[in-house]
Amino acid sequence: MTTGQHALSDPHDEGFGLYVHWPFCVSKCPYCDFNSHVAERIEQRAWHDAYLAELSHFAALTPGRALTSIFFGGGTPSLMDPATAQAVIAAAKTHWRVGDDLEITLEANPGTVDAVRFAGFRDAGVNRLSMGVQSLNESDLRFLGRKHSVDEARQAWRSAARIFPRVSFDLIYTRPGQTVASWRGELAEALNEVRENNISHLSLYQLTMEDGTAMAADYALKKFSLPDEDTASDLFEITNDLCAAAGFPAYEISNHAKPGDECRHNLIYWRGGDYVGIGPGAHGRLTLQTGAVATRQIKAPALWLKRVNADGHGAQETEVLNTAARAEELLMMGLRLTEGVNAARFERLTGLGLPKVLNAQNLADLQARGFVSFDNGRLKATPSGRLALNEVLRQLLRT
Ligand SMILES: C[S@@+](CC[C@H](N)C(=O)[O-])C[C@H]1O[C@@H](n2cnc3c(N)ncnc32)[C@H](O)[C@@H]1O
Ligand code: SF4
Known part of the structure; x- marks a missing residue:
C-alpha cells in the first residue's frame, strides 16, 4: 500500500469511496446503456451547486469516515467544468478525513473537446484518467458509433499520459468478425502503446448487447452477428494470457493492471466496501448505525436536479440490505x-x-x-x- 494509508486507520479496510455521476455525452454510442444523455445546453453552475448539496447530505450520514477514493464517472465527466470537479474534491476533503494518497479518477472520451481540458482536471486534483478508446481499428470504431479516429485516441492517451500520474484505457472486444488472430494483433499494439507511454491499467470488456440499445435492436434484426461462444472464450483466454505476459495480470474479469496499479475505487465495490454515490442514477452502499443500505438516486438528470434543489438530495430509494x-x-x-x-x-x-x-x-x-x-x-x-x-x-x- 502507498504512503499515508496507516494514518487513515479505519475499521473498514475495503476503503471508502465517493462516486460522482455526470450524465452527459457529446453523442450516444449505440451499445451503451449507461445513464448518459445528449443535452443541447448544460447549466454548469446548477450542476456544481447540486453536487455540493447532495454531497453534504451524504456526508452528514457518514461522519468520521476516511475517504480513500473519488471517481467521476458517466456519461463523459470530462465534459464537466473542471471547476466543478475541483469544488467537489475540496468539499469532500472538508467532509471526511483523507490521506495524501487519495485516488481521484475521471473518465474521459478521446475527443479533442476533452483533451484540451486535461490540464484543468489535473490542477483540480484528478490523479488518474480512464479513457474510453474502445478499438484500435477504424471500421470497428465506426461500427461502435464512436466519433473519434484511432489517431485522435492515440493523441489523447499520449497527452493524458504526460499530464496524469496514472492512466487507464478501455477497449471493447468480441466484436463482429473478430478472430483470435485479429484481436491478438490489436491487443499487442495496445500493450505496446501502454508500455511506451507508461500506462498502468487496461479495462478490456467483451461487447454485450444491452436491452433497449440501438445495437441490441439491430442484433435482434440480424443486421450483424457476433463471434460464437467458443471464439468468445478463446478471445477471453488470449486476453488474459497476453496481458499477463506483458506484466498486466487480470485482477478482475475485465480489468488488468501492473501489480499495485489496480483501480482502488473499483476494488471497493468488488470487496464489498462502502461508497457514497451522488448524481443522477448513482448507486451507493453505506453501513449506517441501523445496518447496511443500498442507495439509488433519481435517474433522469432534469428531475434529479429539481429534487436536489428542492430537498438537498435526489434519493430515489434507500433499501435496507438484509x-x-x-x-x-x-x-x-x-x-x-x-x-x-x-x-x-x-x-x-x-x-x-x-x-x-x-x-x-x-x-x-x-x-x-x-x-x-x-x-x-x-x-x-x-x-x-x-x-x-x-x-x-x-x-x-x-x-
Ligand atoms: C462510461 S464509459 C467510459 C468513458 C466514456 N464515456 C467513453 O465511452 O469514452 C464506460 C465503458 O464501458 C464500456 N461499455 C459500455 N457499454 C458496453 C457494452 N455494451 N459492452 C461492452 N463494454 C461496454 C466501454 O468500454 C466504456 O468505455
Ligand atoms: S460509451 Fe461512453 S461516450 Fe458512449 S454513450 Fe456510453 S458513456 Fe457516452
Whole structure:
C-alpha cells in the first residue's frame, strides 16, 4: 500500500469511496446503456451547486469516515467544468478525513473537446484518467458509433499520459468478425502503446448487447452477428494470457493492471466496501448505525436536479440490505476478482461463516471441475469459473 494509508486507520479496510455521476455525452454510442444523455445546453453552475448539496447530505450520514477514493464517472465527466470537479474534491476533503494518497479518477472520451481540458482536471486534483478508446481499428470504431479516429485516441492517451500520474484505457472486444488472430494483433499494439507511454491499467470488456440499445435492436434484426461462444472464450483466454505476459495480470474479469496499479475505487465495490454515490442514477452502499443500505438516486438528470434543489438530495430509494442479500452481493462481486472472496472479511461484513452459506456438494463439484478453489481462507473462481460466473454463483448458493 502507498504512503499515508496507516494514518487513515479505519475499521473498514475495503476503503471508502465517493462516486460522482455526470450524465452527459457529446453523442450516444449505440451499445451503451449507461445513464448518459445528449443535452443541447448544460447549466454548469446548477450542476456544481447540486453536487455540493447532495454531497453534504451524504456526508452528514457518514461522519468520521476516511475517504480513500473519488471517481467521476458517466456519461463523459470530462465534459464537466473542471471547476466543478475541483469544488467537489475540496468539499469532500472538508467532509471526511483523507490521506495524501487519495485516488481521484475521471473518465474521459478521446475527443479533442476533452483533451484540451486535461490540464484543468489535473490542477483540480484528478490523479488518474480512464479513457474510453474502445478499438484500435477504424471500421470497428465506426461500427461502435464512436466519433473519434484511432489517431485522435492515440493523441489523447499520449497527452493524458504526460499530464496524469496514472492512466487507464478501455477497449471493447468480441466484436463482429473478430478472430483470435485479429484481436491478438490489436491487443499487442495496445500493450505496446501502454508500455511506451507508461500506462498502468487496461479495462478490456467483451461487447454485450444491452436491452433497449440501438445495437441490441439491430442484433435482434440480424443486421450483424457476433463471434460464437467458443471464439468468445478463446478471445477471453488470449486476453488474459497476453496481458499477463506483458506484466498486466487480470485482477478482475475485465480489468488488468501492473501489480499495485489496480483501480482502488473499483476494488471497493468488488470487496464489498462502502461508497457514497451522488448524481443522477448513482448507486451507493453505506453501513449506517441501523445496518447496511443500498442507495439509488433519481435517474433522469432534469428531475434529479429539481429534487436536489428542492430537498438537498435526489434519493430515489434507500433499501435496507438484509444479511442474505448482503452475502449474495459480496459473493457476486468478490468472485469477479482474481483474489476472490476473503472468508474473514465476508464474516465481518455479514456475520455469517462463508462455508455455511455455500452448498457443500456443489462447491466440491465445482472444485473438482476446476471452476473454483477454496484454500487459505479464500474462495476464488478460476478463469473458466469467471467466464461462467452466473452459473457458478447459482450452484454455490443453491439451497
Ligand atoms: C462510461 S464509459 C467510459 C468513458 C466514456 N464515456 C467513453 O465511452 O469514452 C464506460 C465503458 O464501458 C464500456 N461499455 C459500455 N457499454 C458496453 C457494452 N455494451 N459492452 C461492452 N463494454 C461496454 C466501454 O468500454 C466504456 O468505455
Ligand atoms: S460509451 Fe461512453 S461516450 Fe458512449 S454513450 Fe456510453 S458513456 Fe457516452
